[in-house]
Amino acid sequence: PTPVWIAPSVLAADFTRLGEQVREAQEGGADLIHVDVMDGRFVPNISMGIVVVEAIRRVAQIPLDVHLMIVEPEKYLADFVQAGATYLTFHAEATPHAHRAVQRIRELGAKPGLALNPATPLSFLETLLPDLDLALLMTVNPGFGGQKFIPGSTQRLRELRALRDRLNPACLIEVDGGITPQTVTQVSGADILVAGSSVFNLHSSIQENIKTLRENYAL
Ligand code: DX5
Ligand code: ZN
Numbered sequence: 001p002t003p004v005w006i007a008p009s010v011l012a013a014d015f016t017r018l019g020e021q022v023r024e025a026q027e028g029g030a031d032l033i034h035v036d037v038m039d040g041r042f043v044p045n046i047s048m049g050i051v052v053v054e055a056i057r058r059v060a061q062i063p064l065d066v067h068l069m070i071v072e073p074e075k076y077l078a079d080f081v082q083a084g085a086t087y088l089t090f091h092a093e094a095t096p097h098a099h100r101a102v103q104r105i106r107e108l109g110a111k112p113g114l115a116l117n118p119a120t121p122l123s124f125l126e127t128l129l130p131d132l133d134l135a136l137l138m139t140v141n142p143g144f145g146g147q148k149f150i151p152g153s154t155q156r157l158r159e160l161r162a163l164r165d166r167l168n169p170a171c172l173i174e175v176d177g178g179i180t181p182q183t184v185t186q187v188s189g190a191d192i193l194v195a196g197s198s199v200f201n202l203h204s205s206i207q208e209n210i211k212t213l214r215e216n217y218a219l
Helices: 015-027 050-059 073-083 098-107 153-167 183-187 206-217
Strands: 005-008 033-038 064-069 085-091 111-116 134-138 172-176 192-195
Touching (some): 005 206, 015 033, 033 050, 050 064, 064 111, 073 085, 073 098, 085 134, 153 172, 192 206
Parallel strands (some): 005 192, 033 064, 064 085, 085 111, 172 192
16 A cells, blocks of 8 residues: 655644745655645634745645635635645535536646535535545544544544545545544544644654654554
């Protein structure tokens, strides 16, 4: 099996040293840089937008994994692709036109991802999975870093894997929220681990934190 990808979420980075922290993550073994875009409408929090994605693009050599937590994502797809998103993921709950948005991301030359909140039925993915490069399973409620992993996510991940294996084996499964060296043992089978606070906020180096996640995942 291919080794799991680690996608550090810069939401937890030190924004006064963003470029430095992105480089450190990259040199420390990150596979993607995860960028959380929040609009204060789809989620209660406001984070960063297009200009920050552009800035990260200029320092990162690894692909950007942009996670849109915004209403009417279709309005901004072209902007985020232009800003440098390789994977562009929006939420199933954020638009009545998920199918159209997926096609649009593909046309724009990026890799489409669809994210599901913890309460959204996995069956939502059935019609769209064949067209996706990534399925993002939220393992906390979106909006904030540093929250607790929702235990029921393990069973959902198992079901999502079965769905993915049946409908589109090439689609990557990403888990996002509350992933720590302790909880990472509960998401075996995921292809991509997003981690914010457990990569950027602890006492050891970014490189050390990434390494610990990888090692514990394999346990
Ligand atoms: C939550 C975001 C996550 C968040 C993860 O809405 O989608 O990407 O940054 O942060 P941690 O790893 O601290 O839970
Ligand atoms: Zn995210």
